[in-house]
Amino acid sequence: MSKKLIAGNWKMNGSLATNQALLQGIRGGLKAPACDIAVCVPAAYLAQCQGLLAGSPVDLGAQDVSQHEAGAYTGETSVAMLKEFGVRYAIVGHSERRQYHGETDAVVAAKAQQALAGGVTPIVCVGETLAEREAGRTEEVVKRQLAAVIHLNGHCISEIVVAYEPVWAIGTGKTASPEQAQQVHAVLRAQLKAATPQAERIKLLYGGSMNAANAAQLLSQPDIDGGLIGGASLKAPDFLTIIAAAG
Ligand code: 13P
Numbered sequence: 001m002s003k004k005l006i007a008g009n010w011k012m013n014g015s016l017a018t019n020q021a022l023l024q025g026i027r028g029g030l031k032a033p034a035c036d037i038a039v040c041v042p043a044a045y046l047a048q049c050q051g052l053l054a055g056s057p058v059d060l061g062a063q064d065v066s067q068h069e070a071g072a073y074t075g076e077t078s079v080a081m082l083k084e085f086g087v088r089y090a091i092v093g094h095s096e097r098r099q100y101h102g103e104t105d106a107v108v109a110a111k112a113q114q115a116l117a118g119g120v121t122p123i124v125c126v127g128e129t130l131a132e133r134e135a136g137r138t139e140e141v142v143k144r145q146l147a148a149v150i151h152l153n154g155h156c157i158s159e160i161v162v163a164y165e166p167v168w169a170i171g172t173g174k175t176a177s178p179e180q181a182q183q184v185h186a187v188l189r190a191q192l193k194a195a196t197p198q199a200e201r202i203k204l205l206y207g208g209s210m211n212a213a214n215a216a217q218l219l220s221q222p223d224i225d226g227g228l229i230g231g232a233s234l235k236a237p238d239f240l241t242i243i244a245a246a247g
Helices: 016-029 043-053 079-084 095-100 105-117 130-134 138-150 178-195 215-219 236-245
Strands: 005-009 036-041 058-062 087-092 121-126 161-164 204-207 226-229
Touching: 005 204, 005 236, 016 036, 016 043, 016 058, 016 236, 036 043, 036 087, 043 058, 079 087, 079 105, 087 105, 105 121, 105 138, 121 138, 130 138, 138 178, 161 178, 178 204, 178 215, 215 226, 215 236, 226 236
Parallel strands: 005 036, 005 226, 036 058, 058 087, 087 121, 121 161, 161 204, 204 226
Antiparallel strands: none
16 A cells, blocks of 8 residues: 555645744654655745745645636636646645535546646545435535546546545534545545556545544545645644654
C-alpha cells in the first residue's frame, strides 16, 4: 500500500501573519513523516506559501482550478498559473463549490481534466447531503459523482485522488463513523477497480470533521488512504497529530 495523504483545506481562511505562523508551526513540528502531506491554500496566498514551504516535505495545493486554459474568465485561476507556484494538487468539486457556485458533475470533470493535462493532481470530492443519506441514496450519489471523472479523455484515472466528504459532516462536528466512511470507501474502490487495474494506487481520502481525536480510527480503515481536513488543519498541533496518526 502506498503512503497515506493528509491534506489540509484552509478554505477562505488565513492572513499573511497567520499563514506564516501556521506553516512555521507545522514545519517545526514535523518529525520524519511517514505520509504525504499537503496544504490547499487560498489562491491569493500561493506565492507566500510556496516560499514558506520551500525545502519542506509539505506540498502546496490549490482549492480550485479553472476548467479553461486561459482567456476571458474573470476571477478564475488556470492550471498553468498554479504550476508557476509549484502547486502539486488542486481540489475540484468540493461540495461548497458544487453548492454555492453551481458546479455540476460535468464542470468538475472538465476541471479534473484540465488539472491532469497541466500536471496538477486533482483531489476530486464526492459526497452526499443529509437528505440524500436519509433517503437511502448515498451510494447512487457518490457513484454518479465518481463516474463523471472516471473516463477522462486521454488521462489515466489512476492519477487522481478522490475525497469522500459527506456534506452533513463538513464543518458540523458530525463525523461519519469509521464504519460508515469505510462502507462508502469500499463502494468507491469497487467502482475504481471496475474501471482500472490500477485502482489500488488511487488514494481515497475521507473528509468531514476529521480531527486530532478521531483521525487514527478513521485512518485505520482498510479503504481510507488519508484525510482532507478543514477546520483542524488551521491549528498546527491538531494537523501534526493527524499527520502522526497516518504514519
Ligand atoms: P471540516 O474538516 O472543517 O469538517 O471540513 C472538511 C472539508 O470540507 C475539507 O475539504
